[in-house]
Amino acid sequence: EPTDVLEMLEDVTDRFSFQMQQKHIKSNIIVQEGIESVLFDRDQIDQVLDNLVSNSLKYTPDGGLVTLEARLTDDYQLAISVQDTGIGIPKKDIDHIFDRFYRVDKARSRNMGGTGLGLSIAREIVNAHGGIMTLQSELEQGTKVSFILPIVEDGGVMV
Ligand code: ATP
Numbered sequence: 001e002p003t004d005v006l007e008m009l010e011d012v013t014d015r016f017s018f019q020m021q022q023k024h025i026k027s028n029i030i031v032q033e034g035i036e037s038v039l040f041d042r043d044q045i046d047q048v049l050d051n052l053v054s055n056s057l058k059y060t061p062d063g064g065l066v067t068l069e070a071r072l073t074d075d076y077q078l079a080i081s082v083q084d085t086g087i088g089i090p091k092k093d094i095d096h097i098f099d100r101f102y103r104v105d106k107a108r109s110r111n112m113g114g115t116g117l118g119l120s121i122a123r124e125i126v127n128a129h130g131g132i133m134t135l136q137s138e139l140e141q142g143t144k145v146s147f148i149l150p151i152v153e154d155g156g157v158m159v
Pocket residue numbers: 051055056058059060084086087088089097102103104105109113114115116117118119120142143
């Protein structure tokens with residue numbers, strides 16, 4: 001059954017609404033006009049989104065903003081991104097960030113809980129769907145994780 005993309009992004013923020021309220025973090029959802037529903041493995045993509053939003057909430061101080069966006073690429077693939085206004089990731093760590101168990105210096109992650117698996121699992125799921133995941137980050141400015149899912153005929157049709 002096709003997934004309504006806007007509804008999917010609203011559902012993610014709903015699942016985290018308690019944590020967002022606690023940290024006074026606001027969310028913003030942007031869905032490009034023309035994107036309605038897409039056929040793909042909703043449970044798996046939910047797991048990707050949950051990992052990304054959970055990171056944004058962990059690594060964004062009180063009062064921040066998390067923006068979820070869905071758009072179509074020039075070659076009609078679905079691009080989804082999760083962007084925050086958090087602590088960011090140092091340049092030297094960005095190349096390793098998708099490695100299993102990798103966490104940016106222990107001091108800042110120690111109190112946060114977690115194992116360092118979230119991003120590697122998220123990327124594996126996206127890769128398994130024929131997509132790619134990338135990360136951009138600026139220290140003390142924020143982080144944006146984007147992934148692209150191919151919309152293939154039959155397999156994932158835009159309707
Ligand atoms: P887990 O996801 O297993 O609970 P984790 O969040 O530490 O643990 P990952 O999600 O794989 O592990 O992230 C790896 C590391 O990348 C984190 O420890 C953190 O240092 C950094 N990181 C990930 N997302 C962000 C973000 N949005 N802002 C700043 N740092 C981030």
